[in-house]
Amino acid sequence: MQTVRQLDALRGAVATWRAAGERVALVPTMGALHDGHMALVEAARRAAQRVVVSIFVNPKQFGANEDLAKYPRKELADSRMLAAAGVELLWLPPVELMYPDGFVTNVAVRGVGEVLDGAHRPGHFDGVATVVTKLLNQVRPDIALFGEKDWQQLAVIRRLVADLDLDVEILGVPTQREDDGLALSSRNAYLIPEERTRAVALPRALGVAERAIARGGDAETALAQAREMLVTAGFEVDYVTLADAETLGDPIEGRPMRLLAAARIGGTRLIDNIPLNTNDYG
Numbered sequence: 680m681q682t683v684r685q686l687d688a689l690r691g692a693v694a695t696w697r698a699a700g701e702r703v704a705l706v707p708t709m710g711a712l713h714d715g716h717m718a719l720v721e722a723a724r725r726a727a728q729r730v731v732v733s734i735f736v737n738p739k740q741f742g743a744n745e746d747l748a749k750y751p752r753k754e755l756a757d758s759r760m761l762a763a764a765g766v767e768l769l770w771l772p773p774v775e776l777m778y779p780d781g782f783v784t785n786v787a788v789r790g791v792g793e794v795l796d797g798a799h800r801p802g803h804f805d806g807v808a809t810v811v812t813k814l815l816n817q818v819r820p821d822i823a824l825f826g827e828k829d830w831q832q833l834a835v836i837r838r839l840v841a842d843l844d845l846d847v848e849i850l851g852v853p854t855q856r857e858d859d860g861l862a863l864s865s866r867n868a869y870l871i872p873e874e875r876t877r878a879v880a881l882p883r884a885l886g887v888a889e890r891a892i893a894r895g896g897d898a899e900t901a902l903a904q905a906r907e908m909l910v911t912a913g914f915e916v917d918y919v920t921l922a923d924a925e926t927l928g929d930p931i932e933g934r935p936m937r938l939l940a941a942a943r944i945g946g947t948r949l950i951d952n953i954p955l956n957t958n959d960y961g
């Protein structure tokens with residue numbers, strides 16, 4: 680695996696593959712890799728001959744009081760995992776390359792980027808959209824893969840790519856979970872054992888709400904019950920909601936819907952989401 684920190688070397692490697700007619704996949708990450716990331720890498724492996732993984736802890740998507748400074752950084756372990764998985768190129772852009780002096784451009788995705796996590800983490804999706812636009816332009820992959828764990832992020836990126844006519848396929852990869860149902864996340868490492876045990880309430884609450892609504896129950900009542908389960912488990916709830924799966928706005932009968940939640944346990948903010956399977960109960 681090549682480890683590359685300069686744009687001309689990245690472009691050179693990708694141009695060589697392109698010239699040979701090979702498809703290139705990009706998996707953007709912030710590192711501290713776990714099996715969720717590796718599922719993206721495996722899907723990328725199936726989708727293209729050449730796989731590029733980027734690791735960049737993007738300061739623009741962290742709010743002033745968020746965890747940028749303590750975000751886990753594990754470059755050596757990450758690099759070994761990616762090499763073992765057969766990744767061809769690890770793209771590690773330095774922060775000065777991403778945001779040199781004088782950088783002033785901001786990519787803002789209105790609507791889908793402004794609600795839910797966009798409202799609770801002001802500026803977050805601008806930071807994501809800006810860095811993803813840059814990563815796509817740097818690597819110019821045929822396909823880029825993102826996890827459904829960050830469902831709203833995936834929806835924001837799909838909108839961005841459609842609106843700006845970016846010539847790349849976006850593929851969402853299903854959420855990878857621990858045996859008890861907790862979604863894998865780099866931030867799970869912040870949980871002390873007691874919080875980790877309680878954290879299972881997050882996927883459980885979503886599952887309870889999903890089954891109640893799919894059975895024909897009132898959505899607001901089911902969401903209130905889910906919020907109550909989270910509070911009982913010791914979470915502070917940012918939101919538990921049912922939304923249109925594409926716009927993240929109000930759900931519309933006949934269109935795919937998603938249940939999404941964000942909640943804090945101790946100092947750790949976790950997110951999760953599941954589809955509303957209205958066919959569950961026939």
Ligand SMILES: Nc1ncnc2c1ncn2[C@@H]1O[C@H](COP(=O)(O)OP(=O)(O)OP(=O)(O)O)[C@@H](O)[C@H]1O
Pocket residue numbers: 707708709710714715716718719824825826827828829852853854855856862863864865866867
């Ligand atoms: N459990 C998971 N299943 C599938 N994809 C995942 C999972 N966790 C993360 N991803 C995806 O991996 C990519 C990189 O995510 P990132 O590096 O931020 O990891 P993370 O575990 O989501 O970290 P964080 O705890 O900061 O949210 C994103 O597309 C994200 O959706």
Ligand SMILES: CC(C)(CO)[C@@H](O)C(=O)[O-]
Pocket residue numbers: 707708709735737740807810811829832
């Ligand atoms: C897509 C991403 C790599 C952009 O920094 C990040 O938000 C992430 O890891 O999900």
Ligand code: BAL
Pocket residue numbers: 740741829832
């Ligand atoms: N995986 C989402 C990145 C973030 O929370 O900043």
